[in-house]
Amino acid sequence: MTDNDVRAAELRRALADSLEQSGNLRSPEWRQAVERVPRHLFVPTFFRWTDGPGGITLWAPVGKEQDPEQWLELAYRDETLVTQLDRTLVSPTDRHVTPHDVAEPVQGDPTSSSTLPGLVVRMLEDLDVVDGMNVLEIGTGTGYSSALMSERLGDKQVTSIEFDPGIAANAAAALKLAGRAPHLVVGDGLNGVPEHAPYDRLVATCSVRHIPRPWLHQTRPGGRILVTLAGWLGGYGLALLEMGDDERAEGRFLPGTVSFMIARPQAPEPITSKQRSAAFKMLADATPRPTAVGHDIREDWTSNFVVQLAIPTARQETISRDGGPFVHYYLDTTTESVAALTPEPGGGWTVRQAGPVRLWDNVEAAVGLWREAGSPPQEQFRIRTDGHTQTVWVDGPDGPISWDLTA
Ligand SMILES: C[S@@+](CC[C@H](N)C(=O)[O-])C[C@H]1O[C@@H](n2cnc3c(N)ncnc32)[C@H](O)[C@@H]1O
Incomplete structure (x- = not known):
């Protein structure tokens, strides 16, 4: 055993202690898995969040080569470690950037990561994954969560699917290094993996707008699905569902503010300049009216979720035109409808709406009903x-x- 192995084992025990203290790790079997799986093998490099000029977020590459001690210590913190960025907003050709590709901190949107261990084990505990079960994971990512499951359940009981071939190849290499060999598949997890079905449990580490029908086919009656329901307005809810005998599933949302990157084929397309100009044109004749439900309703976790339920196909962007105030545009290209929310100088909000669906009327109605119910x-x-x-x-x-x- 090298000094590095000894230190890594110490860090794993400390991580397991802290996950127990936080209440996320609740059973000795998952504790044993956390103590045994070397997370550092799954995150040889990653990005760390840092403040950039003017308050922008930058991502700094971290790896063993730069500072081995810091890297090892960070690998065992209860933190999400970002491993891939989409930089197309700042550099159109840089779709999938890894820490190997850059030497300095860069801007970008995370598209893959090793989820914080506390959330990984909390999900396995909430899903009640126990010995002997056959499990499907959607979103292999670095392979760390697949390794935890393989460690406890055995390789043959775990199937994991990853959309991105580069990420999947890194995960396969890391799993091999860690001595684990679950079934790994590269493809769209929204189709599930029929070859190894039926599953007792399905866990998704990317979020979905709609729970896909193949997941219901492939999970056995009485089996459970744990997935974060997401939408295009940044609302999330961790849902635990149980399969009935009729390929329908029913369940509830669990406490906490859990969010995951949205499954790639369901992610929103950016609003195009053509769609934006069409929306401005539609709004030109719209009459403003005051609204008691402002754009700031979305600052609260649950009320944002309610807004998203009310207008599920709307996307939103905030723009200042010609030096005017920042206006929040809600654009639904499915129904060709738009709503624009403007803050009033003395406080309060006005709304302008156009198109066949009055988007903000729907939001006001949904928020009103939710408030009448006592804002559950x-x-x-x-x-x-x-x-x-x-x-x-x-x-x-x-x-x-x-x-x-x-x-
Ligand atoms: C948060 S990361 C996974 C974390 C992982 N469980 C771990 O511990 O490292 C989410 C992953 O889901 C993947 N993903 C996104 N959409 C997917 C899809 N439709 N099918 C399979 N994987 C998908 C992303 O590429 C990303 O690697």
């Missing part, structure tokens, strides 16, 4: 799906308040 937190919301229609609901004074999200 997200863990009181429930979800049901047959793979086509997905319904989210919460109890109100006059019965359930529900939203249908058809795939």
